[in-house]
Amino acid sequence: MEALPRETIVDVLEARLREDILDGRHPAGSYLPPERRLADGYGVTRTTLKHAFGRLVQAGLLETRHGVGTKVRDYARLGGADLLPMLVRHDAKWVHEIFEVRRSVGALIAERAAARATRAHHAELRRLLEAVREADGADAVQLADVEVHRALARATGNRVYALLTNTLFNAYLPVRAALRGPFTDPESAHRRLAPVVEAVTSGDSRRAHTAADAYLRDTERIMLEGLA
Template identity: 80%
Template structure:
């Protein structure tokens, strides 16, 4: 007979179970980010490390593989496994992991969000095509029509993705994606500005209005105001 948690029950999906590799990966990641294994240092020999964590060397190798892919470790055959200096060598793709590790990172993400978001709105006002302006209006309308806070938040995100596309610069699109990906570990705690669809729409509307009017200066000011206000509301929600 199948385990009852392997099926939908009362409309709720079963949560995936953590494997020993998942647990070891998490422990090693936390030990690296907490500085127990400093950047640039070599980890102890595999047998020693496996014994210390109470796992097999095969399990350890699987965890190493994941952390190498994540950018935290690098293995040199015949030399050993070293902790990468992720602050010097890492990329923005590490942000979701770092935010999950320490909420302190979210303040730095927000600082970049303000600067990049204001610049994107300014550039979008200068470069948006008629089709992109129509898309922005439609995306904004979807914010007001969203049925709940989660849907409002997602609709709001799509407005910002549309703004980035309207710049005509794909790097802005990727930066926008990166910043939103960084929110993922704490997204549920950042819903406060999106609990009322009409209010969320009214906060974002001046940005879209200025961009679609082609007023770059007004778009930048509106974006700076919007980003500052929503940041304050989200941080209050986190507190």
């Protein structure tokens, strides 16, 4: 069994402030009320409030200026993909948009990998694909599947594709436990993914794109059924 996390008052306040910002109760571009008034309103000390502010500044939702105040950042205009895990926790509808990008980027990565992969990449892909079939349990199969996609991204020779792949996986990490549907049976997971690896290792870019698109659509459908 896994121990449950213990929330502190700062954790609770951070979550409350985050929800208030993302729900629009503190609109983008607006300044939060003075610290003393805000702390009284939430029933916390100013020290606790400052700790929560620090986390939200680091998350990209707030910015503070000495002598001016604390401003809500326009995350939709200024934020980056690092905000996605937080946004998914707030609203699972973000997952649908993440999957749309996953389809288009994933198919393109497979196409590029087929054109650029070396023999060493081919050997790694085959080894990692076999690890999917040998994994024990849905969680292990899912993580083994992730490693195949990371290897496909590396095989493109473009480090940005590798970072994009990491970003997309990290984005739905908060709801990963609900997305295990395609990975409950190792043999089925292997069978779905094998055409992608086979097309890439044969150097057939068009077939790799088609196979990756089919794989991504199929697994997306199963994962969204689980999320629903």
